[in-house]
Amino acid sequence: MNRIGCHLSTAKGLEKTIAECLDINANTFQFFPRNPRGSKSREIPIDEIEKFLNLREKYDISDIVCHGAYTMNLCSDREDLRELAIRLINEDMKKIEDLHIDRYVLHPGSHKKQGLEAGMNQIISGLNQIDLPNDKMICIETMSGKGSEVGFDMSQIEYILKNCDIPLYVCIDTCHLFSSGIDIGKFDKYLDEFDEKIGVDKIKVIHLNDSMMPMNSNKDRHEKFGEGLIGDKNLLNAIFDNRLRDIPIILETPNDLNGYKKEIEYIRSRWNELQNGK
Numbered sequence: 643m644n645r646i647g648c649h650l651s652t653a654k655g656l657e658k659t660i661a662e663c664l665d666i667n668a669n670t671f672q673f674f675p676r677n678p679r680g681s682k683s684r685e686i687p688i689d690e691i692e693k694f695l696n697l698r699e700k701y702d703i704s705d706i707v708c709h710g711a712y713t714m715n716l717c718s719d720r721e722d723l724r725e726l727a728i729r730l731i732n733e734d735m736k737k738i739e740d741l742h743i744d745r746y747v748l749h750p751g752s753h754k755k756q757g758l759e760a761g762m763n764q765i766i767s768g769l770n771q772i773d774l775p776n777d778k779m780i781c782i783e784t785m786s787g788k789g790s791e792v793g794f795d796m797s798q799i800e801y802i803l804k805n806c807d808i809p810l811y812v813c814i815d816t817c818h819l820f821s822s823g824i825d826i827g828k829f830d831k832y833l834d835e836f837d838e839k840i841g842v843d844k845i846k847v848i849h850l851n852d853s854m855m856p857m858n859s860n861k862d863r864h865e866k867f868g869e870g871l872i873g874d875k876n877l878l879n880a881i882f883d884n885r886l887r888d889i890p891i892i893l894e895t896p897n898d899l900n901g902y903k904k905e906i907e908y909i910r911s912r913w914n915e916l917q918n919g920k
């Protein structure tokens with residue numbers, strides 16, 4: 643099945659994340675390159691990077707995802723904050739190059755009463771100023787549409803991808819899609835439309851979360867796998883769609899490591915049952 647893992651803290655060093663992956667039976671993971679609610683970034687010593695690269699290879703942990711800080715807003719109504727976001731993303735690009743990480747997830751931003759169109763155009767103009775290293779994939783995340791968030795509708799993601807000068811990809815988040823009004827029970831229809839408008843080959847990361855809030859609520863509250871309003875059957879159906887076969891799955895459910903371990907084991911066991919025709 644797909645690679646699967648969860649969001650992990652790198653506060654205790656990158657080597658620790660590999661040990662944690664092994665503990666919970668994950669073969670990928672996601673991390674923040676800097677404080678997610680601020681802008682501070684830790685300088686990673688070369689020997690830590692080398693150890694990390696070796697361990698990753700040794701234990702076959704790959705398709706690792708770096709998630710940009712929440713505070714960055716490419717479509718802020720303040721120019722200084724838009725410029726800060728561009729600067730931080732450019733710094734993150736250097737970091738993922740050093741760490742040999744290909745996938746970078748980015749929340750598109752919130753337009754702050756400037757209007758959707760103005761917001762989308764600022765996002766495009768900001769992304770055009772990113773010095774994108776070879777083979778790196780910036781994945782725009784699908785959002786729930788809280789406040790003035792951009793990216794809660796497929797047409798917005800399509801507009802940004804089609805009008806940006808750098809190649810862009812997509813991270814789909816099951817909780818955000820659900821709260822933005824997508825019926826996860828009919829996920830094949832969503833993927834049909836996505837393929838027609840954008841192309842499913844653009845999807846490079848799956849955030850797998852259940853939702854505490856109802857469909858179309860535009861409220862972003864992640865729930866443990868199968869314990870929310872989307873439910874385990876619909877979530878499994880969505881992630882096991884053949885078209886998403888090679889895309890890494892990242893759990894961002896409210897869990898400790900043991901909770902993640904249980905979710906990963908459960909999802910793997912359901913996958914094996916499916917392969918054995920049960």
Ligand SMILES: [Zn+2]
Binds near residue numbers: 709747749783
């Ligand atoms: Zn996210």
